[in-house]
Amino acid sequence: MNYKNGKDVLPPRLLKELQHYIQGELLYIPKPEQTRAPWGELSGSRTSIALRNKEIFIQYSAGRSAKNLAEDFYLSEESIRKVLSKMRLLRQEASSVTK
Numbered sequence: 001m002n003y004k005n006g007k008d009v010l011p012p013r014l015l016k017e018l019q020h021y022i023q024g025e026l027l028y029i030p031k032p033e034q035t036r037a038p039w040g041e042l043s044g045s046r047t048s049i050a051l052r053n054k055e056i057f058i059q060y061s062a063g064r065s066a067k068n069l070a071e072d073f074y075l076s077e078e079s080i081r082k083v084l085s086k087m088r089l090l091r092q093e094a095s096s097v098t099k
Contacts, residue, residue, distance in 0.1 A: 003026070006018065052073065053083045053086070053087060054087070056069055056073060056080060056083050056084065056087070057083070057084060057087035057088075059072075060080075060084055066080045066081060066084070
């Protein structure tokens, strides 16, 4: 986040109106919702977790236990079960779309 002086970027009328509410303090102005990237999009975290979850599902389908997967992926067994449940649901949705 870059600091910008309001005098340099705002029209004088808007600057005067803002000074009515806040003076000499930092003010964060968020991006509009439609321009914000979803969580993990920019950092690659979303893709990384999706790949991890796919690998968990593949290994579970090949016979690995939830306990072993939890140890290997440093997650709780409950987290592994949630991943598996979500992956099953995604598979069902994908297969119903292709039919």
